[in-house]
Amino acid sequence: MSFPVSDAAFAISPLTAEFRDRTVEAHFSHHLLPQSKAQLRMTVMFCASCFVLFGITDVMSLGWNETTMLLVACRILVFFIAAAGCVVNYLHPHSVGKAYLTASVTEIICLLAFALAVVSRPAELPWHAMAMSIMVLVIYLYIPNRLIYAIAIAIVSTIVFVIVALILDRLKGEEMLTMTMLLTLANGFGCIAARRYSLIRREEFRVQSVLKNLSERDPLTGCHNRRYLQQELLNMELSRARRFRLSLAVIVCDIDYFKSVNDNYGHPAGDRVLVAFANMMRGMIRENVDSLIRFGGEEFLLVLPETDLAGGMHLAERMRAALSAMSTQVAPGEHVGVTASFGVTAVNFATVSARFPQEALIELADQLLYAAKNGGRNTVRALDFHGRQGVHAPRRIGNGTTS
């Protein structure tokens, strides 16, 4: 996972202790999902098992009668609801919402069953108050859930418990006050600790994302860098295309006579031209599908999944035409226009079955780029990749000519 990051993207809402930006929050949740699901499974089943085990105290307190049977049945129901939630999460390993739903539903059903035990065994109210404090802490700190859901469930259940205690009228005034204060403290400390935990995990995620971006992206243009292309992206896209027998196109492009831009207008002006070129190309590709890589100084590479040679050529030609019609302001009143040369290749895994090193595809696109440079620049050269190179004469488009 990698996405362009800015400080603003990592702003956290003080109310929810989550990232304000929903996309960043979704990245964060998915990043933690395997760990959260494992923790959810373990904690929910452990809590549900303990809850069933406490059925022994129902039998010891009430004997074996209809109320006891109802309580034990409720405890077993909680266990099965928790288990069903775990199965649902196992079947939907990528769903964050189902993890939160399982946590919340199990907690609510468990608290309802607990309320029944409290009403059925009113003499043990002080013990139930202690159990309630522990349950509140478990909700805040032990079962992974959104903080706002945990707060809502813990506070509402505490209020309901206090109301039930008042109705049962088993405690003296000062006992009632002590119990309410202890439950309030459990909620306060639980909430503060859960909030801190939530903030610390998000800060860790922010640091990790920033480091990942530094290692995978070019700081000037925000494009992915060559390291990311060679170590992750190309291998991943080639494997996917091979698995589903799809086409994959690669475009390599390089600004023509870029040295003269630096020489005539200065290095900062050259930087502006590079950024403008990268932004222009980024605006023309499919978001979250295609990738734009800064391959070298003024050389860029595009990886286009599910794209054949015709599609790659069409895009390269549109980019070539757009760049040659564009000018970049490099100083007040000073504009620079540049052109670029393009090499395009595509491999179709419906027909190519032989394995080849991933560099071979880039090498062919690079050779086509240099053919475009030698052929006069501001041109697109394209050739299908067959697993071997140089089988056909490259097709040349651009400058109004196609052959």
Ligand SMILES: Nc1nc2c(ncn2[C@@H]2O[C@H](COP(=O)(O)OP(=O)(O)OP(=O)(O)O)[C@@H](O)[C@H]2O)c(=O)[nH]1
């Ligand atoms: N401003 C700026 N210039 C860069 C950057 N990276 C590389 N360059 C410059 O890009 C220029 C590349 O020049 P050459 O390799 O000679 O290529 P060219 O002038 O574009 O000529 P052709 O590619 O043959 O059309 C060099 O002057 C590098 O210093 C950068 O990040 N910013």
